[in-house]
Amino acid sequence: MPTNVVIVGAGVVGLTTALILSNHDNLDITLVAKHMPGDYDVEYASPWAGANFFPVGTPGSSLQKFEKATWGELDRICREVPEAGIHYQDTFIYGRKKDVGTATGEWFKELVREDAWFKDVVPGFRVLEKSELPEGCSTGTTFTSVCINTAIYLPYLLGQCVKNGVTVKRGILSHISDAPSQHSSGNASITINCTGLQASTLGGVEDQNVYPGRGQIVLVRNEPDVMVTVSGTDDSGDETTYVMQRAVGGGTILGGCLQHGNWESQPDPNLAQRIMQRSIDLCPSLVPRTGKVTELSVVRHGVGLRPMRKGGPRVETERIGGNTVVHNYGHAGYGYQSSFGSAWEVERLVLESLKEGEEVRSKL
Numbered sequence: 001m002p003t004n005v006v007i008v009g010a011g012v013v014g015l016t017t018a019l020i021l022s023n024h025d026n027l028d029i030t031l032v033a034k035h036m037p038g039d040y041d042v043e044y045a046s047p048w049a050g051a052n053f054f055p056v057g058t059p060g061s062s063l064q065k066f067e068k069a070t071w072g073e074l075d076r077i078c079r080e081v082p083e084a085g086i087h088y089q090d091t092f093i094y095g096r097k098k099d100v101g102t103a104t105g106e107w108f109k110e111l112v113r114e115d116a117w118f119k120d121v122v123p124g125f126r127v128l129e130k131s132e133l134p135e136g137c138s139t140g141t142t143f144t145s146v147c148i149n150t151a152i153y154l155p156y157l158l159g160q161c162v163k164n165g166v167t168v169k170r171g172i173l174s175h176i177s178d179a180p181s182q183h184s185s186g187n188a189s190i191t192i193n194c195t196g197l198q199a200s201t202l203g204g205v206e207d208q209n210v211y212p213g214r215g216q217i218v219l220v221r222n223e224p225d226v227m228v229t230v231s232g233t234d235d236s237g238d239e240t241t242y243v244m245q246r247a248v249g250g251g252t253i254l255g256g257c258l259q260h261g262n263w264e265s266q267p268d269p270n271l272a273q274r275i276m277q278r279s280i281d282l283c284p285s286l287v288p289r290t291g292k293v294t295e296l297s298v299v300r301h302g303v304g305l306r307p308m309r310k311g312g313p314r315v316e317t318e319r320i321g322g323n324t325v326v327h328n329y330g331h332a333g334y335g336y337q338s339s340f341g342s343a344w345e346v347e348r349l350v351l352e353s354l355k356e357g358e359e360v361r362s363k364l
């Protein structure tokens with residue numbers, strides 16, 4: 001008899017977890033979510049992401065392990081599955097001394113290191129010569145990373161889940177204990193909680209360590225053929241600049257900011273102007289004809305709320321009201337780059353829980 005599993009959440013974390021678990025024939029999976037690929041909503045972080053692989057986990061942390069493990073799979077998809085909407089990008093990372101201790105400086109602390117832990121993980125890692133650095137920057141590295149077109153990749157993940165037999169439906173849960181009854185059979189013994197920022201309000205979870213990290217972006221049609229970022233700006237300690245060209249005609253994401261605790265869903269037009277100006281200053285190949293912001297062709301302005309969590313992502317098992325719940329939420333600004341690593345950890349926890357179940361049954 002298969003074990004019934006309900007996964008709550010259809011962001012990159014829920015979909016990747018469903019995909020990994022769907023490889024097990026002994027699991028019958030239903031995925032339920034309020035938001036699905038194709039939706040754009042401030043409560044749904046995944047479509048707004050760049051999204052790229054810019055590792056930020058501290059060596060030894062579970063986040064770092066998840067990021068390291070995820071690179072291999074993103075690399076494989078990039079090479080073998082062009083329809084998934086991921087491509088390689090030459091990447092330049094710049095660090096400024098004055099950003100140490102700011103919101104964005106803390107976020108990029110590991111990313112800007114010239115002896116970064118991922119130097120032997122990503123291909124082509126090289127420390128830039130001082131003469132190659134933009135004015136005001138004291139460190140710089142280049143390597144090959146990937147950029148994900150979220151508008152293609154999220155539906156791709158969903159399609160793979162459906163192909164593997166996952167039942168997918170819309171639903172809004174007010175309490176995590178309502179999840180088992182959402183299974184196509186009417187009951188489930190394992191719930192996987194991939195609710196992102198909503199883990200802060202979902203009944204039975206209400207994680208007070210979870211809060212929003214507001215990110216504002218501009219999606220443009222211009223294609224610079226490169227990914228660039230810098231650790232901060234002179235405009236504000238919570239603003240930064242990044243340019244990420246998405247795969248297969250997805251345009252380029254210009255960012256951004258990391259505004260801790262800010263729930264504002266509407267784009268700030270002044271910030272948008274600053275983002276566009278800083279992006280063309282850092283990456284002139286965005287506007288080769290005129291060098292001016294007016295050459296940017298805007299697809300949309302947007303705001304996403306990163307599911308921040310004090311202490312890092314929560315990937316662990318908890319018994320709630322007699323049900324087994326495996327949590328997988330709180331991936332802040334790194335949900336894509338840690339997606340497979342954390343999904344494999346959920347897989348391990350689910351298999352562990354099944355084994356315990358068997359031992360209990362065999363003792364009876």
Ligand code: FAD
Pocket residue numbers: 008009010011012013014032033034035036043044045046047048049050051052053054171172173174194195196197198199202214215216217255256303304305306307329330331332333334335336337338
């Ligand atoms: P979400 O995508 O928010 O999905 C949550 C899911 O849970 C949704 O389907 C929702 O409907 C469902 N849900 C929640 N509560 C309930 C409920 N009560 N009932 C039913 N369903 C519920 N990450 C990277 O790795 N690289 C990047 O370059 C990158 N860039 C980013 C740029 C920006 C501007 C932003 C905002 C984020 C960026 N991120 C990036 C971070 C990444 O987007 C997030 O970490 C990731 O999307 C989180 O995914 P998630 O599945 O946990 O949450």
